[in-house]
Amino acid sequence: MNDASTPGPAPDPIVEIDDLKVWFASRDGITRAVNGVSFELQRGETLGLVGESGCGKSVTAMTMLQLIPSPPSVIAGGSVRYNGANLLEYDEDRMRRIRGNEISMIFQDPMTSLNPVLTVGEQIAETAVLHRRLGRREARELAVEMLHKVNIPEPRRRAGEYPHQFSGGMRQRAMIAAALVCDPKVLIADEPTTALDVTIQAQIIELMLGLKREFGTSILLITHDLGVVAETCARVVVMYAGRKVEEARTADLFNAPLHPYTQGLLAATPRLSTAPGTRRADRPRLHEIPGMVPTLKGEQKGCSFAPRCPRASARCGEQAPQLQAHGDGHVVACWNVGSA
Amino acid sequence: MDAAPLLEVRDLKKHFPLERRPWGARRFVYAVDGISFTLGHGQTLGVVGESGCGKSTAAKAIMRLIEPTAGRVLLDGEDITAIPRTRFRPYRKRMQIVFQDPYASLNPRMSAGDIVGEALRNFGVGAEQRRARVEWLFDRVGLHRDAMRKYAHEFSGGQRQRLGIARALALEPALIVCDEPVSALDVSIQAQIINLLIDLQRELGVAYIFVAHDLAVVQHISDRVAVMYLGRFVEVGEGDRLFAEPLHPYTRALLSAVPQTRGSGAPPRTLLEGDVPSPVSPPSGCHFHPRCAQATERCRQQAPELRDVGGGYRVACWLHAG
Numbered sequence: 305m306n307d308a309s310t311p312g313p314a315p316d317p318i319v320e321i322d323d324l325k326v327w328f329a330s331r332d333g334i335t336r337a338v339n340g341v342s343f344e345l346q347r348g349e350t351l352g353l354v355g356e357s358g359c360g361k362s363v364t365a366m367t368m369l370q371l372i373p374s375p376p377s378v379i380a381g382g383s384v385r386y387n388g389a390n391l392l393e394y395d396e397d398r399m400r401r402i403r404g405n406e407i408s409m410i411f412q413d414p415m416t417s418l419n420p421v422l423t424v425g426e427q428i429a430e431t432a433v434l435h436r437r438l439g440r441r442e443a444r445e446l447a448v449e450m451l452h453k454v455n456i457p458e459p460r461r462r463a464g465e466y467p468h469q470f471s472g473g474m475r476q477r478a479m480i481a482a483a484l485v486c487d488p489k490v491l492i493a494d495e496p497t498t499a500l501d502v503t504i505q506a507q508i509i510e511l512m513l514g515l516k517r518e519f520g521t522s523i524l525l526i527t528h529d530l531g532v533v534a535e536t537c538a539r540v541v542v543m544y545a546g547r548k549v550e551e552a553r554t555a556d557l558f559n560a561p562l563h564p565y566t567q568g569l570l571a572a573t574p575r576l577s578t579a580p581g582t583r584r585a586d587r588p589r590l591h592e593i594p595g596m597v598p599t600l601k602g603e604q605k606g607c608s609f610a611p612r613c614p615r616a617s618a619r620c621g622e623q624a625p626q627l628q629a630h631g632d633g634h635v636v637a638c639w640n641v642g643s644a
Numbered sequence: 645m646d647a648a649p650l651l652e653v654r655d656l657k658k659h660f661p662l663e664r665r666p667w668g669a670r671r672f673v674y675a676v677d678g679i680s681f682t683l684g685h686g687q688t689l690g691v692v693g694e695s696g697c698g699k700s701t702a703a704k705a706i707m708r709l710i711e712p713t714a715g716r717v718l719l720d721g722e723d724i725t726a727i728p729r730t731r732f733r734p735y736r737k738r739m740q741i742v743f744q745d746p747y748a749s750l751n752p753r754m755s756a757g758d759i760v761g762e763a764l765r766n767f768g769v770g771a772e773q774r775r776a777r778v779e780w781l782f783d784r785v786g787l788h789r790d791a792m793r794k795y796a797h798e799f800s801g802g803q804r805q806r807l808g809i810a811r812a813l814a815l816e817p818a819l820i821v822c823d824e825p826v827s828a829l830d831v832s833i834q835a836q837i838i839n840l841l842i843d844l845q846r847e848l849g850v851a852y853i854f855v856a857h858d859l860a861v862v863q864h865i866s867d868r869v870a871v872m873y874l875g876r877f878v879e880v881g882e883g884d885r886l887f888a889e890p891l892h893p894y895t896r897a898l899l900s901a902v903p904q905t906r907g908s909g910a911p912p913r914t915l916l917e918g919d920v921p922s923p924v925s926p927p928s929g930c931h932f933h934p935r936c937a938q939a940t941e942r943c944r945q946q947a948p949e950l951r952d953v954g955g956g957y958r959v960a961c962w963l964h965a966g
Contacts, residue, residue, distance in 0.1 A: 356830035457918075471919045472695075501694035501857065503916045506901035510915060528831065531903030572835035574860040576902050578887055587864060589839055593832035596800050 317344035317385075318490060318522050319368070319407075324382035326360075326367050329375065333601045337363045339546035340382070345490065350516065350523040352537035352554070354530065356569075358597055360546040361526045365492050367392075369409060370399050386490070405435040408483035412495035414475035418467040424451070425463025428482045435486045450481035454511055473504035480511065487519055494526045509536055530573055534558060539633070542566050545608035546600055548627065552634040562636040564613045568593040607639070615640045648721050649682040650818055650851050651706070656680070656715035658698075658705045662924065674923050675701040677875035678715070680950070685818065686845060688852040690866030690883065692859055692898070694920055698875040699855045703821045706853065707739055708732065719819075737767060740812035744824035746804035750796040757782075757792030760810045767815060781810040785840060802833035809840065813848070821853045826861060838865055859902050863887050871895045874923055874931040877950055881957035891959045894932045930962070938963060 326338040338360040345351050353361045366372045368384050368391065383390045391402065403409075411417045419427055428450055429443035438446065444463070451459035454477040467475055476496060483491060493512065497505035513536060516523055525537060533540055533554060540557050542550040542565070550563040561567045571591030595612045598604075607613070610620040617640065625637045658676040675698040683689050691699045705712040708724065717725050724735050743749040750759055761778045769777065782789050785806040796804060805825060812820050822841070826834040842865060844850060856862050862869060863883055870880040871892065879892040890896045897914045916935050921927055929946050933939040942962050950958040951965060 356832060473919055501920075502859070502901040503694060503897060504919070505903070506913060506915055509903070529903065530831075535903045569831055572832050574835075574838070574858075574864040576860040576863060576887065576899070576904065578899065589842075590835040590864065592836045592839060594836075596802060596833065597830075 315344065316347045318347045318387060319345040319524070320383075320385040321364070321368070322383045322385070324364060324367065324384065325380035326363050326372070327378045327380045329378060335600045336380075336546050336604065337377075337600060338367065339600070339604070341543065341546070341548050342382075343541045343548060343551060345522050345524050348520055348522055349539065350513075350525055350537045352533035352540040353524060353526045353543065354528060354533055354540060355543035356528060356597060358545075358600070359543040360600075361543050362494055364543075365409070365494055365524065365526055368492065369403055369407060370394070370396075371409075401435070404431045404483070404488070405486045406488055407490040407492065408486070408488040409492040409494065410476070410479045410483050410496050412498050414472070414479045414499075415467060417479060418475060420467055423464050423466055424470065424478045428463075428478070428485050431482055431485050446485060447481070450485050451478065453484075453515070454478070454481045455507075456481075472500055473507060476500060476504075476508055477511065480508075480515070484515060484519065484521070489522060490524065491516075491521045492524045492526070495528070496525070497532060498527070498529070505532070512536070530558075530570065542569075545598055545604075547608065547624075547637065549609065549638070550634075550636045551627075552636075553632075556631070556634050562630055562634065562641045563609075563638050564615050564640075565593070565609045568612075607637070650685045650687075650720060651683040651853075652716075652718040652721075653682070653706060654680050654716040654718070656702065656705055656717065657713045658701050658710065659713045671924060674875050674926055676705055676712075677926070679870075679872070679875075679877050681870060681877070681880060683819070683851055683853065686849040686851055687868070688845065688854055688866045690862035690869040691853060691855045691872055692857065692862050692869060693872035694857060694898075696920055696923065697872045698923070699872050700823050702872070703741070703823050703853060703855050707741060707821055709741070737815045738817050739819040739821065740815065740817040741821045741823060742805070742808045742812050742825045744828055746801065746808045746828075747796060749808060750804060752796050754795070755792065756787075756794050756796070756799070756807055759796070759807060760792075760814055763811065763814045777814065778810075781813055784813070784844070785810045786836075800833075801829055802836060805829065805837050806840065809837075809844070813844065813850070816848070817850060819851045819853070821855070823855045824857070825854075827856060827858060834861070841865065859887075859899065871898065874920065874926050876931060876947075876960065877958075878932065878961070879959045880950065881959075882955075885955075885957060891953065891964050892932075892961050893936045893938055893963070897935075930960070 322342050324338055324341045328335040328337055341364055355361050379392055384392050425444060425447045428447035432438045432443040432446050448459045448463050451463055456462050456474060456477055470478060497508050527533060537554050540552060540554050541548055544565050550566050561570055568591060572593055574590060593612055598608055606621045606623055607625050610616040619639050625639045627635045627637045629635050630641060655678045656676055657678055659672040659674055662671045664670055679702055693699045704710045706717055712725060716723050719738060757778050760781055761774045764774045764777055779789055782792060787806050826837050854865055866883045868881060869883045869886045870877045873894050879895045890899055897916045900913045918935060927934050928944060930943045930948055933943040948960045948962045948965060950960045952958050953964055
């Protein structure tokens with residue numbers, strides 16, 4: 305289940321995001337939600353996209369499928385290439401043929417993304433009717449088969465039920481079934497387990513990895529949970545305040561994080577310790593990242609983490625650091641890496 | 645355990661009646677179905693469990709924010725469940741609560757200073773003294789004194805939770821019930837709040853009941869931990885023992901489900917099948933038996949009691965009954 309140790313051999317990107325800029329215009333200024341983000345999703349890999357609320361990870365993902373209404377959003381630059389073609393140039397008609405067919409997305413809250421007045425079976429079948437031009441009956445059979453694949457007991461009976469009759473974990477399974485019914489090449493999973501209990505989360509993660517092995521889907525997994533990333537992803541992109549600050553293989557990121565933000569994030573996360581004899585009194589204080597995430601309104605000068613950074617120098621406040629390579633596949637945007 | 649614990653809870657139950665159907669018997673949600681524990685001064689009891697296990701209901705029933713159906717709650721040896729509502733106010737002073745969503749629990753039309761000072765006013769503290777106390781509280785929880793004039797919407801999530809903590813501390817309670825106080829916060833802010841709670845406990849000697857679903861957070865902050873499943877405690881004991889050598893099959897499954905950032909040392913995962921059953925018609929015998937790989941006929945028929953397996957460590961499982 306842990307495929308974190310198998311980085312892809314030669315780069316073979318299925319999705320390439322290059323210098324993506326997504327801004328939101330409002331009366332009190334421009335919010336630069338995504339401010340020049342680039343990364344590649346390799347064919348067949350699971351890539352983690354992590355960061356805290358408001359770092360731009362969901363906006364990045366939604367932009368990939370043109371799911372954010374414009375206005376208020378403005379794509380201020382960059383490209384999202386899928387198999388070489390820039391999706392940002394697609395009109396709504398062509399985009400529809402991509403969504404759910406080539407690239408699928410699942411969301412955090414399955415209750416709000418499932419239609420309450422359609423049966424679960426109908427919703428899964430709908431995608432197949434649209435993209436595969438299947439007949440109603442065929443599509444319905446396929447829906448039952450998909451529900452079976454995502455381990456829903458009594459799939460035939462369940463297909464005729466409505467989302468509110470499903471538990472949270474089952475709804476997320478149904479969403480995954482709907483997302484995978486057309487065998488998409490890419491699955492974007494936006495906090496797919498955040499609303500779930502840990503035991504159900506473990507089931508869903510297991511399911512996603514199993515389906516990935518079966519269908520060879522490339523997965524972009526967006527999450528704030530570093531534990532989930534450690535268990536599922538081969539590589540990770542860390543975002544902060546609309547920018548990518550670090551990218552590395554999962555093992556490298558956890559063993560030797562380079563960016564002060566990544567280091568802080570890891571140190572601030574309480575770790576479950578199953579070793580005996582860790583008395584509460586002996587436990588070290590959690591590391592705090594002082595202050596809070598900056599507002600993304602207006603022009604940003606310098607590194608956006610500088611105000612909270614223990615290693616910030618005068619230069620950090622003046623000039624935004626560029627991404628630089630530090631070893632195999634490990635890039636970081638920080639002036640002070642190597643100097644500490 | 646001390647001679648007189650701060651809090652003693654005995655067989656506490658909260659059953660919510662469901663709407664009666666035209667025919668058929670009255671049905672109940674057995675949200676809390678008989679929990680017992682003690683908590684010493686300045687100690688922290690962590691309560692963990694999945695959604696719907698009854699942990700928040702238990703927290704509220706202990707404080708009588710909702711009336712328990714049965715059972716006793718003793719605060720410093722005095723049975724507070726027997727006290728009439730009209731004379732309950734002095735006891736409120738001794739126990740306070742911090743909620744998960746700091747936004748929903750702060751009045752949007754009151755300034756931050758008034759929110760924190762309201763309880764003091766209710767208990768007749770004069771304006772002068774009140775101001776001094778509120779200032780002290782703001783300092784203590786790491787909020788700027790200028791923020792006293794601001795309103796809840798002007799604060800970030802972490803600051804709002806600081807405000808909630810300041811309000812809870814205003815009357816110098818002996819016990820604060822924290823109901824998922826950090827689960828709505830980002831990791832970096834969560835660490836700030838956890839450290840603050842620990843510092844305040846060291847300084848002021850306040851006891852916590854810390855209800856949360858995040859096991860790592862609970863481990864970090866708790867002296868003792870109770871694992872709850874479908875309205876009952878299945879395992880209660882010292883945190884370091886519970887996390888290192890869990891005895892109940894549910895605790896084991898729960899711990900193994902937590903994704904680890906350092907994978908190598910983790911025990912192999914025990915995946916639980918299915919979902920938590922409904923608390924309206926909980927399974928017979930041990931509530932966990934339908935999902936338990938080691939369940940026997942006895943588990944299906946007879947509910948195991950929480951039994952001391954040595955050193956005050958208690959487990960409700962037939963596997964550990966003898």
